[in-house]
Amino acid sequence: MCEINKAKLSLRPQYHFQQSQTQTKAQPRPKPLLEPAVQQQKPTMPHNIDWIFHRLRHPSKLWYIVSQIAVTAVGLFSKFVLAFMNRTVVYNKDRLINLVAKRPKGVPLVTVSNHHSCFDDPGLWGVLPVKYVCNTFKIRWSMAAHDICFTNKLHSYFFMYGKCIPVVRGIGVYQDAVNLCIQKCALGHWVHVFPEGKVNMTKDEMRLKWGVGRIIYESPRIPIILPMWHEGMDEVLPNVEPYVLKWRKKVTLNIGQPIDLNDFISDLKSRSVPEPVARKLITDKIQQVFQKLRLETVELHKRRT
Numbered sequence: 001m002c003e004i005n006k007a008k009l010s011l012r013p014q015y016h017f018q019q020s021q022t023q024t025k026a027q028p029r030p031k032p033l034l035e036p037a038v039q040q041q042k043p044t045m046p047h048n049i050d051w052i053f054h055r056l057r058h059p060s061k062l063w064y065i066v067s068q069i070a071v072t073a074v075g076l077f078s079k080f081v082l083a084f085m086n087r088t089v090v091y092n093k094d095r096l097i098n099l100v101a102k103r104p105k106g107v108p109l110v111t112v113s114n115h116h117s118c119f120d121d122p123g124l125w126g127v128l129p130v131k132y133v134c135n136t137f138k139i140r141w142s143m144a145a146h147d148i149c150f151t152n153k154l155h156s157y158f159f160m161y162g163k164c165i166p167v168v169r170g171i172g173v174y175q176d177a178v179n180l181c182i183q184k185c186a187l188g189h190w191v192h193v194f195p196e197g198k199v200n201m202t203k204d205e206m207r208l209k210w211g212v213g214r215i216i217y218e219s220p221r222i223p224i225i226l227p228m229w230h231e232g233m234d235e236v237l238p239n240v241e242p243y244v245l246k247w248r249k250k251v252t253l254n255i256g257q258p259i260d261l262n263d264f265i266s267d268l269k270s271r272s273v274p275e276p277v278a279r280k281l282i283t284d285k286i287q288q289v290f291q292k293l294r295l296e297t298v299e300l301h302k303r304r305t
Contacts, residue, residue: 070161075133078126108185115194119237185219213279231301
């Protein structure tokens with residue numbers, strides 16, 4: 001009898017293990033329908049960047065002084081590279097200048113463009129007059145990859161004072177960088193977004209990231225949305241080693257018509273469309289404009305001698 005009881009006890013752990021396996025197999029974890037990147041493990045930070053967001057949300061007078069110095073130095077350098085080192089032509093430049101300088105007070109500006117080179121920002125802004133490109137109160141806020149631009153304290157200070165916001169790629173749209181862009185839009189500032197989400201070295205057509213849709217949809221005041229497309233920046237600063245700026249390269253920047261989504265967004269809000277759906281629909285609208293603007297700009301670039 002004792003031997004039988006011992007045999008039963010020895011079987012119990014095995015029985016429970018098999019039962020657990022059966023339950024796990026019968027109840028699979030549901031797959032996310034939207035924003036799979038949110039489900040991924042958060043990338044390892046090179047160092048703590050929380051302090052950067054605090055300073056960008058609450059810039060002091062000293063912050064503005066140092067930022068003005070950094071923005072002026074970078075702005076002049078960008079203008080030298082595009083205007084003197086290389087052959088840059090800008091189509092419809094007045095559209096960008098008028099919105100940077102003369103848009104109604106309190107109305108935010110969101111510019112969107114393709115991303116072909118690490119020098120796209122700040123390089124592209126070299127086409128602006130000095131009084132804007134060298135003005136920390138006028139120049140854009142821009143998201144920059146945390147694992148490239150914010151790898152140590154020195155780099156973090158430089159890009160922070162250059163009005164760059166560290167974005168962590170791979171953790172989705174509900175992160176501090178996107179939240180801060182929405183806050184800057186609420187203040188009526190200019191925010192620039194590369195909706196491809198990375199340097200597109202192959203120049204393939206990519207599905208745009210939905211963060212730009214969330215920024216536009218959740219801004220307390222609907223921003224003016226200005227699309228831009230450029231060609232040739234990857235020749236000014238190639239994406240292969242050695243990473244050295246080149247001379248006499250052909251750069252074409254085409255400023256598109258502002259995208260009027262006021263009625264579209266108002267309708268989405270009046271129907272209480274869920275934010276994940278709304279941000280995708282808004283991003284899709286921008287993608288459609290990008291497709292047309294790209295074809296137009298490529299043709300303009302080819303015609304140049």
